[in-house]
Amino acid sequence: MTDMPVIRQKTVAGVRFHKVGKLYHFDHSAYPELQRGDYVIVETARGRQMGEVVGFVEAEDDNHDYKLIMRPATPRDFSLKQYWEMREGDALEKCNEKANQIGGFQDVKFVAAQYNYDGSMLTFLYTTEDKANTGRLASELSRMFTAQIEMRQIGPRDVAKLLGGFGACGELRCCSTFLTDFSPISIKMAKMQGISLNPSEITGMCGRLRCCLVYEYEQYVEARKLLPKRNKRVGTPHGEAKVIDVHPLLDAVTVIVEDTRYFLKREELIPLDEWEALQKKAKEPCAKHGDGPCDCGAKPGKAAESTPADDE
Secondary structure, three states, X not given: OOOOOOOOOOEEEEEEOOOOOOEEXXXXXOOOOOOOOOEEEEEXXXXXXXXXXXXXXXXXXXXXXOOXXXXXXXXXXXXXXXXXXXXXXXXXXXXXXXXXXHOXXXXXXXXXXXXXXXXXXXXXXXXXXXXXXXXXXXXXXXXXXXXXXXXXXXXXXXXXXXXXXXXXXXXXXXXXXXXXXXXXXXXXXXHHOOOOOOHHHHEOOOOOEOHHHHOOHHHHHHHHHOOOOOOOEEEEOOEEEEEEEEEHHHOEEEEXXXXXXXXXXXXXXXXXXXXHHHHHHHHOOEOOOEXXXXXXXXXXXXXXXOOHHHHO
């Protein structure tokens, strides 16, 4: 009996170009010795870039076309990267000076200048509420720099991510520390979690809804499915009550019975239809004993079976 050949699934390398950035996958078959933490040179839609290998995953399928890793980064590549990074501040200053000279950029804020590792491409990142015509500015900057010039507009969240700093919670901003993508966020998420809609409570430093509103949203949605809504009438061990507050993560509600408030867990609540049925049953006369208290356990509307004691 011969051993069956072991079929190894092709893997691709996940490469990240910025400390907190999206992950892109490349074919590393030419360099099988690559390990996590190694730096590599790859060709991208935005020119040649240096990135860090952060992991390996199975390829989606054999037909997917992954770009090849060109080569591992060398000490010279790191020296070039450091050299061009040191010149980014000067490039941004010249960009602002040229924009002021040309005019028409009063509502445009140039946030950063970024060289790729070998200085062959220079990207200027800017933000504005409206569209800006940067064609002439790019043309003028091309005469000032030997690198290929790219003008790229980014949103308020990306600006906050670049600038870093601390959030309203006192911790470093999520976007600058671990968020690689921005999820859609809505006012509905704040309402679901019972958060005050005061702008200072739900707005981040970027002027948009805080990214953290999405973190516990799904847990609140699932928890609220099992709890009655506010102002709902429910049955409780203390009588019929009205829900005045919901505590999803505690799986509990606060109710009011007449003028008294009670904090009750979900298992202590009785559905109102069941509560009303119990109340109705308690008020109905017993079919065996008439209007007296029902101690025999006979069901309402059904005559109790006679016993020998009743026939005597």
